[in-house]
Amino acid sequence: MRRYGIAGTALALLLALAGCGGGDEEGGSDGAISGEITVLTQRTDIVNTVLQEYKKKFETKYPGTTVKFEAITDYEGEVRIRMNTKEYGDVLLIPNSVTDDLLSTFFEPLGTIDELKDRYRFVRNEKVLDGKVYGLAITGNAQGFVYNKKVWQQAGITAPPRTPAEFLAALTAIRDRTDAIPLYTNYKDAWPLSQWEGLRGVVSGDPDAAIKLARDDAPWAPGREHHVVDSLLFDIVQQGLTEPDPTTTNWEQSKGMIGTGKVATMMLGSWAIVQMQGAATDKADIGYLPFPSQVNGKFHTVIAGDYKNAININSRNKATARAWIDWFTNESNYAVDQGGISPVISQAMPTTLADLTAANTEFIELSPPPKGEEGLADRIGNQAEIALGDGKYRQRIVDAARGAKKETRDEIFADLNRKWSDAKSKVK
Known part of the structure; x- marks a missing residue:
């Protein structure tokens, strides 16, 4: 199981489906918390274990209710198709x-931003439309590098690198002093390279980073966040600090490779920590490093919500559906148990992020965009055929850095800036 990244490519389908929405005004059990609900989940790995325990606890709290799970392997693909009907669970x-402008077509609002912002994380600018919140995060993630502490220690590295140059020096020491691959790109699957996009705001420590990105004519100009991030990726590959043949990487195998010390480092959201610990000889070997950049002497990480629980606007049992979301968010402890950041503000950061805390890392959330600029940077990227969130443009960077394509870093960045600027002039 992995956390899926930024938006898929089925927007055209969903736009075509928008006309089939519209709420069913029949509330389940005339507003009472009772009866059966169907809950769709991507967690095929825990549907018969952890989720069954949740079911028992919820049904005990609310006698007369029944929770039925549907675990879906190809969650994105299958649910998009099911949303052509009214039958896509409760x-x-x-x-x-699902872009933000379509939220009210398919989902029931859970409350306003003002009503929920003091209790829950990730509700100010995620899955929000016209001041209304349509989903509560099942967990949250920070951004940085998963690493094998034992390997880094064997290479003589005892403190988080503070600059890209220090990070390169650390990976070089790992190559020279251990048998581990310093950094594993997981190039073949492409999506792991999209994780580098989560570093928006991390380099600058600026909550307005995404807003500024959408207004920038040249994001790959020297000094800009994308220039810093993608230059580091290029340099790591060019200096021979990654797997010998990135076209043969394997995501599932990579978990065991970092867990047993065959790989030292991966750029992944913090959602991956628990999975890597599960594949480790000793889960204490797996830690999490901040990105090697400091502002005023401090590291930064951006925290954001993962998938969001929502209510099907066509559900005939919205009261029980809402009770389930509230219980899952506030009482199940799912986020903490999975090593993630709880969406409940009052809950502490998870122990999986202890390395970030020890490094005095500042946790920030990106600012909500001004009205009319929601998702603007990603729309510009899509128009430019750069697709910031799918990892493929970073495959181009890896290919050039390893000599598989005859392009220099500066040539790639100049081309990306040109495409971005042209697209920006066309996207409103």
Whole structure:
């Protein structure tokens, strides 16, 4: 199981489906918390274990209720198709391909930003439309590098690198002093390279980073965040600090490779920590590093919500569906148990992020965009055929850095800036 990244490519389908929405005004059990609900989930790995325990606890708290799970392997693909009908469960995770302007077509609002912002994280600018919140995160993630502490220690590195140059020096020491691959790109699957896009705001420590990105004519100009991030990726590959043949990487195998010390480092959201610990000889070997950049002497990480639980606007039992979402968010402890950041503000950061805390890392959330600029940077990227969130443009960077394409870093960045600027002039 992995956390899926930024939006898929089925927007056209969903736009075509928008006309089939519209709420069913029949509330389940005339507003009472009772009866059966169907909950769609992507967690095929825990549907018969952890989720069954949740079911028992919820049904005990609310006698007369029944929770039925549907675990879906190809969650994004299948749910998009099911949203062509009214039958897409009572509670579901909002697919990444549902853009914010379509939220009210398919989902019931859970409350306003003002009503929920003091209690829950990730509600100020995620799955929000016209001041209304349509989903609550099942967990949250920070951004940085998963690493094998034992390997880094064997290479003599005892403190988080503070600059890209220090990070390169650390990976070089790992190559020279250990048998581990310093950094594993997981190039073949492409999506792991999209994780580098989560570093918006991390380099600058600026909550307005995404807003500024959408207004920038040249994001790959020297000094800009994308220049810093993608230059580091290029340099790591060019200096021979990654797997010998990135076209043969394997995501599932990579978990065991970092867990047993065959790989030292991966750029992944913090959602991956628990999975890597599960594949480790000793889970204490797996830690999490901040990105090697400081502002005023401090590291930064951006925290954001993962998939969001939402209510099907066509559900005939919205009261029980809402009770399930509230219980899952506030009482199940799912986020903490999975090593993630709780969406409940009052809950502490998870122990999986202890390395970030020890490094005095500042946790920030990106600012909500001004009205009319929601998702603007990603729309510009899509128009430019750069697709910031799918990892493929970073495959181009890896290919050039390893000599598989005859392009220099500066040539790639100049081309990306040109495409971005042209697209920006066309996207409103």
